[in-house]
């Protein structure tokens with residue numbers, strides 16, 4: 001059985017993430033989406049919420065499951081008998097750090113990393129930008145799944161109107 005993991009913070013999952021997960025699901029028998037807990041980082045959504053949203057938006061894929069992990073991704077891979085990490089690469093700016101992580105993970109546990117080029121429709125897209133735009137009332141409806149958009153609107157207060165001079 002060929003298993004791959006798509007790890008990330010997914011705070012929140014975007015259409016760019018979903019594109020990579022869907023394409024990975026065509027290449028592997030089973031894809032585990034692994035949500036990093038990392039409690040030390042400030043998140044908009046708790047890991048339970050991030051996991052729940054991912055389950056909702058990947059429900060249509062028969063071979064995709066969602067789980068969370070705390071600690072090293074290679075330990076999660078070993079526990080779940082996953083051989084490959086799949087990561088999306090948006091631009092050359094992603095590459096330096098991703099290369100370091102891939103080499104470290106291979107050195108630590110022999111886990112391979114496969115890089116998948118992001119769909120150009122989403123090459124500018126990140127969870128951080130989605131949160132920033134949504135915080136100031138910008139329209140992110142075309143950037144995240146509908147279930148995520150709903151939650152963003154619930155979570156983020158409506159922007160205050162500009163003060164009149």
Ligand code: PNS
Nearest residue numbers: 007008009010036071072073101104105
């Ligand atoms: O969505 P992100 O924030 O880019 O995801 C980064 C993530 C969670 C995939 C990465 O930070 C990670 O794998 N963290 C787990 C800790 C770990 O294994 N660190 C060593 C990597 S070489």
